[in-house]
Amino acid sequence: MVSPNSLDANQHLRSQKVKELIDYCEKCSQQGEALDVSQVAFKTILNLANPFSDWKVDELKDVIWRITNEVGKINLVDFFPILNEKIDFQGIRVDHDVKLFDYIIPKGSLVLVNVWAIGRDSTFWEEPLIFKPERFQSLELDVRGKDFELIPFGAGRRICPGLPLALRMVQVMLGSMLNSFNGNLEAGIDPKDLDMDENFGFITPKAHPLRVIPSPL
Helix, strand or coil: CHHHHHHHCCCHHHHHHHHHHHHHHHHHHHHCCCEHHHHHHHHHHCCCCCCCHHHHHHHHHHHHHHHHHHCCHHHHHHHHCCHHCCCCCCCCCCCEEEEEEEEEECCCCCCCHHHHHHCCCCCCCCCCCCCCCHHHHCCCCCCCCCCCCCCCCCCCCHHHCHHHHHHHHHHHHHHHCCCCCEEEEEHHHHHHHCCCCCCCCCCCCCCCCCCCEEEEE
């Protein structure tokens, strides 16, 4: 479903689903209704391979969400000890003693890559806590796991399997929405007052979803 060849063969379907997304945003605009940005994006992507009705899409989303939350729990192996021998969900299992700089990592250790800290390290990033996407325009970084300064999808054999789909869909969906509508936050919230808290877990969604009322350009 998310292999590059399969996705390229279904380009017409992706275009159709993005058009349906824009049509839905247009409907919300006419009715003055707010939409949950993450929810409509999820439905657009999920519908690429899902012929079910809307209620089944919501049901499947709920199942996927609960699975990712369970997988992300640090103590998962406490409940399923066999996983300790088969799969490491959160890191890399060291099979021999490793010397890293002045540290010795003992055999059997579980090494966690702190992507959150890497992305906020002022040693490498100027003003890391400021939203400045233009900072990446002058950098030759590959987000597909080759440059560890920027690994939004992870790297190695545990890299996110949805990477090919995300690279093809996220920019198209976001660009289509931005080129079709202005957006006002629900309840007249000022952008500077937007709650940016996150829920910790296997993934880090916003604690409070981004709800926007679209209006024509």
